[in-house]
Amino acid sequence: MLRSRTKLIELGKRQLCRSMCKSSELTLVEVDDKTGIATLTMNKPPVNSCNLEFLRALKSAMKEIESNKCSGIILTSSNDKVFSSGLDLNELRQPNPERLATFWKELQEMWVTLYLSNVPTAAAINGHALAVGCVMAAACEYRVMLPDFTIGIHATKFGYVVPPFIVNTYLSVLPHPVVERALLQGKIFSTQEALQINLIDEVVNSKDEALCKCADFIGSFEQTNPVARALTKRQLRAPFAKQLLEDPETELRESLEYINTPLFQESLDQYLLQLKKKNKK
Numbered sequence: 001m002l003r004s005r006t007k008l009i010e011l012g013k014r015q016l017c018r019s020m021c022k023s024s025e026l027t028l029v030e031v032d033d034k035t036g037i038a039t040l041t042m043n044k045p046p047v048n049s050c051n052l053e054f055l056r057a058l059k060s061a062m063k064e065i066e067s068n069k070c071s072g073i074i075l076t077s078s079n080d081k082v083f084s085s086g087l088d089l090n091e092l093r094q095p096n097p098e099r100l101a102t103f104w105k106e107l108q109e110m111w112v113t114l115y116l117s118n119v120p121t122a123a124a125i126n127g128h129a130l131a132v133g134c135v136m137a138a139a140c141e142y143r144v145m146l147p148d149f150t151i152g153i154h155a156t157k158f159g160y161v162v163p164p165f166i167v168n169t170y171l172s173v174l175p176h177p178v179v180e181r182a183l184l185q186g187k188i189f190s191t192q193e194a195l196q197i198n199l200i201d202e203v204v205n206s207k208d209e210a211l212c213k214c215a216d217f218i219g220s221f222e223q224t225n226p227v228a229r230a231l232t233k234r235q236l237r238a239p240f241a242k243q244l245l246e247d248p249e250t251e252l253r254e255s256l257e258y259i260n261t262p263l264f265q266e267s268l269d270q271y272l273l274q275l276k277k278k279n280k281k
């Protein structure tokens, strides 16, 4: 009886995996039948830059994983050089007001969903993780990274004032003086530097190894009560998310105002030119 019930559960999980895999072309979700761990692979060519549709796909994949009672989420990339290049800068350049507001709300919601996820979260950083790419990794509970890549929030280099929820993501991983220096310098860290300051937990040599380390991390909670774990995590993280949870409109208004300033738009134009020039060399 017990065996047949277990079989049914296993079958159910497999069907769940198949149906979740179809959820979006921009994200791929695979659930391990044995561990219940969901690997969420970002799949927006060329560099996983976050536009409105991609933010939406990420948020809905995370919510689906949680509602299917998976045991944890591993966030990774289908690109073997880039984890994520952060926000799609084209969403911010001479924006359509309505789309920009929707885009920014999706960013807020994706961040809250990941940062306060009920299940253990781990990032297998198999490429560069820049700006919001770094924020997504830092919002996870554990990070493992491959060598010879870069990670960091360089917003001040292209005229961005870093919003509080992004500062808070760094502050929940790094000590205040390190955050202050890194954000004010717009510092991008090498894998080795990131390990030295504890922005990442471990360095490994392959994506497979990274996925195994993340699975081990998630497995380390096997003996804990998932509800007690989730509520304790929420308690620890709530102060960092408070502002965005209680008053997302103010953050939205301030960000939109800033993005629309000539100062920001000029800096962004210059930055995008540099990015294109690099590719023509």
Ligand SMILES: CC/C=C\CC/C=C/CC(=O)SCCNC(=O)CCNC(=O)[C@H](O)C(C)(C)COP(=O)(O)OP(=O)(O)OC[C@H]1O[C@@H](n2cnc3c(N)ncnc32)[C@H](O)[C@@H]1OP(=O)(O)O
Binding pocket: 046, 047, 049, 050, 081, 082, 084, 085, 086, 087, 088, 089, 090, 128, 130, 131, 132, 133, 155, 160, 161, 162, 163, 166, 254, 255, 256, 258, 259, 275, 276, 279
């Ligand atoms: C109110 C204040 C709010 C917020 C503050 C904090 C928030 C920060 C927001 C962000 O996340 S902004 C995003 C910042 N991201 C970047 O600056 C990343 C720039 N990209 C790179 O450095 C490189 O592309 C890379 C290291 C990630 C990958 O290098 P590589 O593999 O050599 O690829 P390419 O450079 O050739 O890129 C391919 C293609 O994609 C375009 N692209 C890259 N990143 C972005 C992006 N973030 N947004 C839009 N487009 C991007 C790049 O220009 C290439 O386009 P082509 O048309 O030339 O092929």
